[in-house]
Amino acid sequence: MARAAVLGRLTWQVGTVAEIRAETATAHTIVIDLPGWPGHAAGQHVDVRLTADDGYSVQRSYSIASAPGPDRLELTVQRLEDGEVSPYLTDTLKPGYPLELRGPIGGWFVWDPAEPGPVLLVAGGSGVVPLMSMIRARAAAGSAAPFRLVYSVRSPETVLYAAGLEQLSQVAGGFQMSYVYTRSGPPGAKVRIGRLNPVVLSAAGWTSAAAPAVFICGPTGFVEAAANLLVKAGHDPGVIKTERFGPSGG
């Protein structure tokens, strides 16, 4: 992973799709083999470029979902109905296909497993992807940093990595998580339906007094609402790192 920090300009590289896994009805994880890939820092992204036969090309940024490692990376792509890139990635792309990308990108929105924590992660929808890389990096490194994920989703059907998160929250001591359901909750469960709120962000041991490093990722409106709630609750704006995605992410 340290190699990701080595000085050098980014160039476009062509990887090969090794595997595609459905995460939900509309989101797929794409496993890409890329010999020579240096690994990444948890939280980084890549740019993916598609080029048509006539030379027209379009590119989008996607967060890396996997734990850092050489020669292989995983992206999770949410299909956007009117997207220009994501429908190709989720519906057309198959194992064996080439995929052009550049990265790893970004040294700001990253978590280093050498940091002792605590770390508060706040995800809106597919904003969970780079945070999942941090959670996986923590597990892979055997880090004892206390981690908490607050994950806002429309409904249980839209949860990414549900089984993996459940497993990690049970076996890896020091990782806990809470869901926020904005449209509907699990059948039969009595859970509050609504937007992210101060109560869920201020669980016992996770108030501003604990001074966690904070990473927030999601659509722009979600990120700004979450950051405002945390600043109002006394968190130092200087420890809150944010990553927004928007319509051009499709």
Added chain:
Amino acid sequence: MNTHLDGNVLGGTLGEIFAVDITSAVGQCASCGTSEAMGEALVYTDAPGLVARCRSCGEVVLRVNRTGGRAWLDMRGISCLELRTPGQ
């Protein structure tokens, strides 16, 4: 569309030009003097190229446009840029 993303989205385009990461670089806004990681700037992607604005005062701090094998970079909104130079 008038929604913004943030400075993390600058990383790819500027990473092809510079050998250091721009998102973790601290830029001082030439308008209001606030110093902040470029990753926290507000970035508008619906203009030609990318336009980054200061999170504190809203003034343009950086514009970059790439087309036809050339890049145009306007950084007059940044009075000083502090870059990490790993390994040195």
